[in-house]
Amino acid sequence: MNKRFILGIAAAVGILAQGATAQEMSFFRIGTGGTAGTYYPIGGLIANAISNPPGSRACEDGGSxxxxxxxxxxxxxxxxxxxxxAINGGQLESGFxxxxxxxxxxxxTGxxxxxxxVEKLRLIANLYPESIHLVASAESGIASVADLKGKRVSLDEPGSGTLVDARIILEAYGLSEGDVKPEFLKPDQAADRMRDGAMDAFFFVGGYPAGAxxxxxxxxxxxxxxIEGEAADKLREKYTFFAADSFPAGTYNGQDGDVATISVGAQMVTSADQxxxxxxxxTKAIYNDNTQKLxxxxxxxGKxxxxxxxxxxxxIPWHPGAEKFYKEAGKLE
Structure with missing residues (x-):
């Protein structure tokens, strides 16, 4: 190697080192849900919106x-x-x-x-309402929550929020797991079983329309x-995180009219350690004009x-970074 070639390599390495220092790359994992639900596609939208890896064009140049x-x-x-x-254990930086x-x-509690x-859990944003879906096979004859008695019902898998809410709803209508034939499947698996005639009903909590x-x-x-009537009213009084909701006519194939239900909020959370x-x-990137259009x-x-x-x-408490943004935007005092 001649001296000029060696000096050229050194200069290139120096330029690369300076670039890496100027803009270090960091990774941010967002825990979502099963691929058949709403969390996963929404998580993909947010991940794309907030990403801007080294070498990308700046926003003002038409880039991220x-x-x-x-x-x-x-x-x-x-x-x-x-x-x-996973957030508490450090395996995720954030999640829904x-x-x-x-x-x-x-x-x-609860x-x-x-x-x-999980005392360090902090809120980044409330995203959208998550509707409680109670889906029944038409041939099952199930027309109300009370009709679930003795039926094959999937309550979603262990560790899911849907399972928790399904148990609360059953209790509100005077039922327990012992009154149904419970199974604990993801919504896409439960849907497959229903297609095969082996499932009468299943619960799912998520934004509509849900893919599965x-x-x-x-x-x-x-x-x-x-999910309506006196039992639903008492449920919302007891658990204030539930809100009245409905599926507009035509949300799913064959649905002629609006269907009353209840909902909870889908939230993006993180750790106070971030x-x-x-x-x-x-937070600022999530709510800029370009991202909102996406x-x-x-x-x-997404709307x-x-x-x-x-x-x-x-x-729950706000993360200081999110709180700072919302105060600047005039959304928090």
Whole structure:
């Protein structure tokens, strides 16, 4: 090698080193849910929106409007409870959870009774309402929650927020797991069983339209069972994280009219250990104008991920970075 070639290599290495220092790459994992639900595609939208790896064009040049140097990924998971445990254990930087599950975890009550509270759990944003789906095969004859007695019912898998809410709903209508033939399957697995005639009904908590249910409805006659009446009213009084909701007519194939139900909030949470500046920049990236357009075009629930909804129903403390952004935006005092 001649001296000029060696000096050229040294200069190139120096330039690369300077670039790496100027913009270090960091990774940010977002725990979502099963691939058939709503969390996973929404997680992908958010991951793409906040990512801006080294070498990307800046937002003003028509490139990403995300956080410089950040590479975010949506990770499929078991849902709310699993995501909170993974955040607490350091396996995820953030994740999605139902507002009820977040409250129980952070306070050590309800679902977390007898377990150490996840005291460092912090809120980044309230995203959209998650509707309680109770899907029944049309041939099962199930028309109300009370009709589940003696039927084959999937309550979702252990560790999911859906399982927790399914048990609460059964109790509100005077039933328990012992009154049904319970199974504990993901919604896509339960839908497969229903298609084969081996499942009468299943619960799912998530934004509509849910992929697994939409696919099932296109191939099999189903009925969305209403969660309404005096039992539902008392349920909302007792558990204030539930809200009145409904599925508009035509949400799923064969659904002629609106169907009443209840909902919880889908929230993006993290740990208090995450840097304030990072969470501030992530929150800012989620709510810039370009990202909002991408959300609205990318998913039915994306239209609801707005700055106006972001601070609704906060049952746990804000992460300081998110709180700083919302105060600057005039959404928090």
């Amino acid at each position: 409007c995300g956080v410089p140097g950040l590479v975010a990924t949506a990770v499929a998971s078991n849902g709310s409870v699993g995501n909170i445990n 959870t139902q507002s009820d599950v977040a409250y129980w975890a952070q306070t050590g 679902l977390w009774e007898g377990q150490p509270a 249910i939409a696919e099932l409805a296109s191939q099999h006659d189903i009925k969305l069972v209403p 840097p304030e500046e990072l969470i501030y920049n992530i 959300f609205a075009a990318g998913h039915a629930k 609801l991920i707005t700055l106006d909804n972001a601070t609704e129903g906060a049952g």
